[in-house]
Amino acid sequence: MIAYNLGLSTITPVDIIDILLVSLLLYQLYKLIRGSVAVKTILGFSTVYLISWLADKVGMRLLGQILRQITGISAIATVVLFQYEIKKFFSTLGSLFFLSGKQLLVRIPGLKKKSDLSFNITAIVEASKILGGTNTGGLIVLSNTEDLKFYIESGDLLEALISKRLLLAIFNEESPLHDGAVIIYQAKIIAARCILPVTERQNLPAQFGLRHRAAIGMSEVTDTLVVIISEETGQISVARKGILEHNLSAQELRIAINEYLKEG
Ligand SMILES: Nc1ncnc2c1ncn2[C@@H]1O[C@H](COP(=O)(O)OP(=O)(O)OP(=O)(O)O)[C@@H](O)[C@H]1O
Numbered sequence: 001m002i003a004y005n006l007g008l009s010t011i012t013p014v015d016i017i018d019i020l021l022v023s024l025l026l027y028q029l030y031k032l033i034r035g036s037v038a039v040k041t042i043l044g045f046s047t048v049y050l051i052s053w054l055a056d057k058v059g060m061r062l063l064g065q066i067l068r069q070i071t072g073i074s075a076i077a078t079v080v081l082f083q084y085e086i087k088k089f090f091s092t093l094g095s096l097f098f099l100s101g102k103q104l105l106v107r108i109p110g111l112k113k114k115s116d117l118s119f120n121i122t123a124i125v126e127a128s129k130i131l132g133g134t135n136t137g138g139l140i141v142l143s144n145t146e147d148l149k150f151y152i153e154s155g156d157l158l159e160a161l162i163s164k165r166l167l168l169a170i171f172n173e174e175s176p177l178h179d180g181a182v183i184i185y186q187a188k189i190i191a192a193r194c195i196l197p198v199t200e201r202q203n204l205p206a207q208f209g210l211r212h213r214a215a216i217g218m219s220e221v222t223d224t225l226v227v228i229i230s231e232e233t234g235q236i237s238v239a240r241k242g243i244l245e246h247n248l249s250a251q252e253l254r255i256a257i258n259e260y261l262k263e264g
Helices: 013-033 037-057 061-072 074-081 083-097 101-107 121-133 164-171 210-221 250-263
Strands: 138-143 156-161 181-185 188-194 224-229 236-240 243-248
Touching: 013 083, 037 061, 037 074, 061 074, 074 083, 083 210, 121 138, 121 164, 121 224, 121 236, 121 250, 138 164, 138 210, 138 250, 164 181, 164 188, 181 210, 210 224, 210 236, 210 243, 224 250, 236 250, 243 250
Parallel strands: 138 181
Antiparallel strands: 138 224, 156 188, 181 188, 224 236, 236 243
16 A cells, blocks of 8 residues: 655545545534534534533532533534534535535535636625515526526526526516526526425524525525515515515625525
8 A cells, every 4th residue: 555654643545534524524613604603503512511521620529519410411502503504414415426526625624616607696696686566476596506407407407697688587477487496596597397305493483484484494494595586575585594584675685695606
């Protein structure tokens, strides 16, 4: 076996692969919890552990005992509290194993391949504004990194350049394509009439029906930004990482899309 002697220890190619895989895993974990409530919860758990350890050290038996009980249930609490992050982590790992070589390059940090075309943000913003103004429902999934093959296959393939007129034509109530979601991958409208996974969350306000629930569900399990135009109120919302930002102006929608594309 090939091995490199760097003085202190011998590094083999397997060690290098090992380090690369661990870095990839840690990067995925970091991406998942970055900016989410998970960070605060982890800090909370760590504080309880620390106080419990200190209480034991200085002989505060009662406090130590109570805190130990709390830390004892933290394993179960972690699974319940982080069910979204855990689900997302495994679905990301799963999709990594089923990526083609080209898609794998897109996922490796630093090697992210930018699309040759640029996302026509203005077309998406203007179409959303018009749809909202005429109380026409719309559901648009933006993906910069995942090809969303599984969801694309549930709808009708289009592979067209993004244009305001095309988006308006798709969501026109007379159109046979208006039901379900449009999926935009990199800079193209890939498919329409797609079926998205509906969130299982119970605590959503009653005003949010299936369109909003499907948007939240999709953003929970994929790295996408989902734009919703409400048929009932004409309001524009976006869902990202399971969080819904409601009643956005055209300018706010533009900012949300820009931020997503920068992140992606
Ligand atoms: N799983 C799904 N995937 C994609 N689109 C869906 C899904 N479920 C519902 N929809 C779309 O949402 C429409 C129904 O929206 P519904 O009125 O229940 O939602 P809503 O959140 O109250 O939105 P609105 O404010 O527009 O009424 C359907 O006609 C369909 O186009």
